[in-house]
Amino acid sequence: MTEATDTAGLLSLVPRAEARQSMKDFKSDQEVRWCPGCGDYAVLAAVQGFMPELGLARENIVFVSGIGCSSRFPYYMNTYGMHSIHGRAPAIATGLATSRRDLSVWVVTGDGDALSIGGNHLIHALRRNVNLKILLFNNRIYGLTKGQYSPTSELGKITKSTPMGSLDAPFNPVSLALGAEASFVARTVDSDRKHLTEVLRAAADHPGTALVEIYQNCNIFNDGAFDALKDKDRAEEAVIRLEHGQPIRFGAGGRKGVVRDPATGDLEVVEVTAENEARVLVHDARTASPTTAFALSRLADPDTLHQTPIGVFRSVERPVYDTLMAEQLETAAAAKGEGDLAALLAGNDTWTVVG
């Protein structure tokens, strides 16, 4: 059980579980119907395993999803849940979270759901900083519709709908979220249970919208999309693990590091030497400006995924929409008194007709 770093106290609005919970408590009675070998199983297990840690009353947790393979997620969680329509989960969850601050509201979405058909809702949820935890399962492909390219697929992707290769440059979800004023942005990988859980923990504690991009393997239509980050031999050179307050180093023995190019201000990867070691950037997820987090998000090669940072890019506190909305209601009630319906209906200009 970790101590929540919930400085805005939002989790404290959610009732606590009376008894100790286990992973079993969060499994619904529904048979899980993803393809055997799908990365979604690992994420589901990680979430079910992590939920008891939060210690929240199960009935006050809600999972809302859109459409796509990952959006079946709520059916498998023994909490309240809604499997809604394509792309709209952030909008629906916004209504729920802003009207019920006693709930812990989670959104489960995919790269097509969140970044294509639902792109607008995603960026506006992030900008508003509604108290939502958004898990974006990115498999860089459309799975449920059987294998068309997605908005995160690499340029030139050969799929059923793009036999000669896709023509559009992919989104980098972390860059997009940072550009949309997100207060919490993280990336993790389905197969790294420990890292995934750590990121979920940080997201749950965050007051406001937390976006967690989860690289998730679709073993049917895009198998091995993240092998570069998972393969033991290659991962060490490809993955940059971000840890707040730590120098950003990776590669065998930490031989590589991220430094700022003094000429452009941009970030670059260098071989760490005694000479430049002091220049290696120390990761600061809590800095007010998103500039460096954005620069970090640009290090990855969209094709090979080399130099992909994972972990929490940004975690800053700023006003939470639901809180502000609730405060306006309180302010109005304090200033004008609780609504008096008869007075409202009568208004200022009335006349009386006597029989």
Place this chain on the structure above:
Amino acid sequence: MTSQVSSPAEQADGAGGAEPAVVGEQRTPPGPGGGGKEVRRLDRVIIRFAGDSGDGMQLTGDRFTSETAAFGNDLSTLPNFPAEIRAPAGTLPGVSSFQLHFADHDILTPGDAPNVLVAMNPAALKANIADVPRGAEIIINTDEFTKRPMAKVGYETSPLEDGSLGAYNIHPVPLTTLTVEALKDFGLSRKEAERSKNMFALGLLSWMYHRPTEGTEDFLRRKFAKKPDIAEANVAAFRAGWNFGETTEDFAVSYEVAPATRAFPTGTYRNISGNLALSYGLIAAGRQAGLPLYLGSYPITPASDILHELSRHKNFGVRTFQAEDEIAGIGAALGAAFGGALGVTTTSGPGVALKSETIGLAVSLELPLLIVDIQRGGPSTGLPTKTEQADLLQAMYGRNGEAPVPIVAPRTPADCFAAALDAARIALTYRTPVFLLSDGYLANGSEPWRIPDQEELPDLRVAFADGPNHTLGDGTEVFWPYKRDPGTLARPWAVPGTPGLEHRIGGIEKQDGTGNISYDPANHDLMVRTRQAKVDGIEVPDLEVDDPDGARTLVIGWGSTYGPITAAVRRLRYSGLPVAQAHLRHLNPFPGNLGEVLRRYDTVVVPEMNLGQLATLLRARYLVDARSYTQVNGMPFKAEQLAKVLEEAIND
């Protein structure tokens, strides 16, 4: 010579029952209020203020309306303005007008043709003159009738001088000059002073019709509280207009329209527009249901005023969420409904099109939700500020799959209050999205409203599910989210936070009872039919038919055509032609007796501001040879026009 005399047939717009019309014109001796001038009594007057969209005509009309309401007349208004905020000055498309009909008896429409037109410039005259009957009075701001403004709208010679207005009773008034003159001691620039000319015109009309003035002066001081000099300048212009009427010889007569005391049942009244009444209806529905009201909306004409109004009442616990788009507006409302709020989204036709998929989800989730559609001219962007009733079939059928949604339609501006409560009753009782179909005419039009006591409002309280509702074969108590109430077929509303009732719902077909995903063909057939049966079984009152004379022709309408249809029916009955009238509030489901009512008549006429959408439904459902009469010019029907159509139908 004045046209301000009601003919008996016109008077019949207002006369209730068979009682003959009361007063056409009566002369009363000059009284102190008339300043020694002649005062005539009228039973009803129609005034139209017309000017540039920047001239403040809507404000002028609103103020005259408030004065008239305070005086106790019955009234009905028709604001008419362009979609552009400031259309090019002095052009025909830039003309904005406000028509007000007020009377000493009960009236139903803003009137067919104005008795008095106030034309602030040549464009206003040109755009409105065709509606003005010969002999009517026209007050013209002569200052604007100079070469360029006249040329802009195609007047080669001045209509003030070329005799083309010979058939009218013209009052040429240099409104701008007089206003500037009246404000010369206020230290305003000429441009600033000119802005008050609408208040000068209002003052003049207020004198002509003996309107109380305190309300307008208070209003101006409140509105310009932060700019007291502007407030006083407007008050001064308003008073100058009044005094001008009293002193100048051109205005020899003023008019009295007595309060409509006999038209109104006992009670306390106020004037109210449709959008305001609808907003209050929503707040009242939340109150009566004991649920927080949650509005998810995206600004769109002519619905935005509801968003504005509700956002002012946060002390009622009302949450308003201005979403990123129409889809998010309804999405948030639906999310709030899942959490136990009274969820509402407000929009117009184009917004409904965008919300369709979410409405379908709400049908499938069986959650209460109100979709308020303030209809406007379509298709596409259409005529944003003009009225139409062409979303009926969109509301009825505009979704994928079999997705029945109840439809409620208010008939007058004030009726929007009761209609909102009724829509909420259906949504909450049957756990279903409900359409509330208002339109631009109802939204912006206004009329007196008897303020209801809270005891008169319906009890809308709902019981959330709080425990298991089903026992399995092995005796286990479980919660089934789709186990229905046998009477209403509504499913339980179990809100997050309720222990033991955790459940998952979604847009995929659900197994009857458990709500689990089911692709079973027989189950889908059952669920489709059950959702339809639930809507078909909604309790709605029988259709009332007004048929005092045993007519053979029935006129039936829905929504905002109530006023002009009823006015037309009164005219016909006054002239001895029997006609029956019925008006639908519930369009889905239809009242149970509708088929029987339709079959009772030889001829059924259906006037609509679309191309016959209700007529199509009636013909399909009841196999009656309903005659459609339609108009889609962005304006409400005129009573005269409908009377003619009905007369032809009766005589056929």
